[in-house]
Amino acid sequence: MGQGSSEGTQSGIGVVDKSVAILASVAAAPRALADLVEATSLPRATAHRLAVALEVHRLLARDPEGRFVLGPRVGEFAAALPDPIVTAAGPVLAWVRDECGESAQLYRRDGAERICVAAAERSHGLRTTVPVGSRLPLTAGSGAQVLCAWSDPDGLGGILASAEFTLRTLAEIRKRGWAQSIGQREAGVASVSAPVLSRDGELLGAISVSGPIERLGRTPGQRLAPVLIAGARRITAALG
The missing domain is CATH 1.10.10.10 (Winged helix-like DNA-binding domain superfamily/Winged helix DNA-binding domain)
Structure with a gap:
């Protein structure tokens, strides 16, 4: 560069x-x-x-x-922008955080990466922090799985070649409606994610919760996915 x-x-x-x-x-x-x-x-x-x-x-x-x-000021600047989905997601992420007891995030896809565009962090205790503006690879984690599962397979390019999941996994996730990962992107961290879709079914982003495996357990999806799916629908409804 x-x-x-x-x-x-x-x-x-x-x-x-x-x-x-x-x-x-x-x-x-x-x-x-x-x-x-x-x-x-x-x-x-x-x-x-x-x-x-x-x-x-x-x-x-x-x-x-x-x-x-x-640094945190990047997120502060981003939060100040009048982005409709970020505005709609703010109170929903806070609700998801309170319902699940874990940090909540909203991700968008940007090429071969995902960007955290909004977040609601736990105020106390051990937590996983993903600052707004953070860029993460699309090759690992439940948020990446969701963004790939609801994307055109032809547009995934070389992502799957180095991904921790396969096309078959993505098909199962799309059928189920949510994804989970256990230590896939970061050791000791679990996460659950669901897609945020427009009223026309277009993928807008992925809503996620993440936290220590010792607290979420090895099968967090069964417990947390219903809250995330409800949160995703709330964001869609708020967008009108």
């Missing part, structure tokens, strides 16, 4: 273009400084200076391994 924005364009304002390149790189995956330098082609000192400055402004943060990740 060059020293421009994620689309390969440049504004002519060097510090802005370089900062956008850093944010785009980190949005794709957590980056140690060396990885950030390689991904952006920026000099090490420049990448470090700008990344630390973005961290001060909460646009970047650090994960437990010290890698740069998107």
